[in-house]
Amino acid sequence: MDEPALIQDAQRGDLDSFNTLVLNYQDMLFNTALRIMGDADSAADATQEAFLSAFRAIKSFRGGSFKSWLLRTVTNACYDELRRQKRRPTTPLEPVMDDGEEMETPRWLADPSMGPEEAAEIDELEHAIQHCLDELPVEFRSVVVLTDIQGMDYKEAARAVRVPLGTIKSRLARARLRMRECLQGFWELLPTAFRLEDEDLRT
Amino acid sequence: MTQTPSFRDVEKLSAYLDGQLKPSEVARLESRLQSEPQLASILKDLRQARGLLRQLPQRRAPRNFTLTPKMVGQKPPMPRTYPIFRFATVMAALFLFLTFATNFMAPRLVRTAAPYPYGLGGGGGGGEAEPELQMETAPEASAGAEAAEPMEEPAEPEALAPPEREPAAPAPTPEPSAAEDNARAEPTVGPSEKSGVQEVPTGEGFAQQTAPDEVEQAQPASPLFSTLVQIVLAAVAVLSGLIALILRYIAIHKWRAKAK
Numbered sequence: 001m002d003e004p005a006l007i008q009d010a011q012r013g014d015l016d017s018f019n020t021l022v023l024n025y026q027d028m029l030f031n032t033a034l035r036i037m038g039d040a041d042s043a044a045d046a047t048q049e050a051f052l053s054a055f056r057a058i059k060s061f062r063g064g065s066f067k068s069w070l071l072r073t074v075t076n077a078c079y080d081e082l083r084r085q086k087r088r089p090t091t092p093l094e095p096v097m098d099d100g101e102e103m104e105t106p107r108w109l110a111d112p113s114m115g116p117e118e119a120a121e122i123d124e125l126e127h128a129i130q131h132c133l134d135e136l137p138v139e140f141r142s143v144v145v146l147t148d149i150q151g152m153d154y155k156e157a158a159r160a161v162r163v164p165l166g167t168i169k170s171r172l173a174r175a176r177l178r179m180r181e182c183l184q185g186f187w188e189l190l191p192t193a194f195r196l197e198d199e200d201l202r203t
Numbered sequence: 204m205t206q207t208p209s210f211r212d213v214e215k216l217s218a219y220l221d222g223q224l225k226p227s228e229v230a231r232l233e234s235r236l237q238s239e240p241q242l243a244s245i246l247k248d249l250r251q252a253r254g255l256l257r258q259l260p261q262r263r264a265p266r267n268f269t270l271t272p273k274m275v276g277q278k279p280p281m282p283r284t285y286p287i288f289r290f291a292t293v294m295a296a297l298f299l300f301l302t303f304a305t306n307f308m309a310p311r312l313v314r315t316a317a318p319y320p321y322g323l324g325g326g327g328g329g330g331e332a333e334p335e336l337q338m339e340t341a342p343e344a345s346a347g348a349e350a351a352e353p354m355e356e357p358a359e360p361e362a363l364a365p366p367e368r369e370p371a372a373p374a375p376t377p378e379p380s381a382a383e384d385n386a387r388a389e390p391t392v393g394p395s396e397k398s399g400v401q402e403v404p405t406g407e408g409f410a411q412q413t414a415p416d417e418v419e420q421a422q423p424a425s426p427l428f429s430t431l432v433q434i435v436l437a438a439v440a441v442l443s444g445l446i447a448l449i450l451r452y453i454a455i456h457k458w459r460a461k462a463k
Contacts, residue, residue: 015277019269030264044265051268055275129259147221148256154223173210173217173249180252 007066010058018055025067026051028150029074035145036078038134046081050074071150072160075142082138124186132182140175143168148176208242216246220253279458281451288447295440302428302436309427 003024009017029050033043050073061069133141142161146152147168152160158168218224219232236243272278 013277015270015272015275022269023267026264026268027261030268031261034262035259040262040265044268047264048268051270052274055270125255126259129255144256148253149259154218154221169214169218169223170210172221173214176217176249176252177213177245179256180248183252183255 003066007058007061010055011061015055018058021066022051025070028067029070032071032074032145032150033078035130035133035149036075036138036142037081038130042081042085043078046077047074049080050077053077065156068152068156068160071146071152071156075146075160078142079138128183128186129179131186132179135182136175136178139163140171140178143171144175144179147172208239208245212242213245213249216242217249220246220249279454281454285447285450285454288443288450291443292440292447295436295443299433299436299440302433305427 003021006017006021010021026047030043030047033046033050034040037043037046050070053076054070054073057073133144136144139161143157146157146160147154154165154168154172158165161168163171215224215228215232219229224232236246
């Protein structure tokens, strides 16, 4: 795929070229939105909105990393979606048991849109991490998602969320500490291979 | 977790993990890590958290997020003649409406404006629609005038004077009496006819008695815009509209075929 050529064609209004880029990046954008939003439906909405915004604004793309530009767009779309949800809250995120107690297991975070097979093989680790991500303030969450999950460097992340580099460092450090503390609560739920003591996780 | 290290230390440890520290800062931090176990413990926590985050599986998008022309508001390219026909349709329809509106409104506007020319001695200045007004009211007025002839006699000398020469002030004198006489002499007159008489108190008996020429002119008012003009405008509107629609349909059809 000749990405620069596709981008140039898309800048001239060629929707087919842009859709080729969409197909190439849609998984990445959806995953970013999924981790920031916490549920698949909202993530899909934000992803679609991000691609729409990207097409409308693609003439303003002046080179550099197209991936970073798209990640910035989807982060903004997630912020917009979260603001919209805050204005018009829908169903509560946390379900309750029959006796009114809140479910403590992270299994409830299983995403019904992921299909029956996937739902049957609920990934405890994934849902525990997602639960802890959801506990973070959104500005911390977006930084963690962009750097630790999508692999952006600090400068790219700073451009994406439009904050100074120092703020990125600070937010990332706080977010990692909070994630570590939160995940302690799911210690027994985590498979042995993912125990925090496992030094193999270090990269 | 340690309390001793400051949050600035935690920030540095986090940046150290990501290779974002300067070499001099790296050397200093590594020497501290050797001597401060609490700092090393925090580094371990941060590394584990980051490692877990990186273990998150990548999900596939539940559907394709490709955009359609409709979503991005793209429109098929229209032929150059399309806006001409569209403009012609709009203008023809607008003019057609104006012709109807003018034909409908003009007599009413003239009728409401009529008392002033007559009352001010400006007889004959009532415009083209004035004769029509006289036609509506003149027969009853004349009947009324005949029935009330003895009572009207004193007013005749004044009314016989040509309206052009009549000063504005004397003119109202016969008007109320003529109107009242008409109303009295014609008890079967309908409400609408009465209102017609009241709207133009100066016109009826006065016109009948003094200006027979004007009665002859009182033909049915011909509309400002003839039916022929309206038919032409309607034909232009319909035809150009149809052509514009066909051009649009062909353009969209070709565009969709090309997109597929």
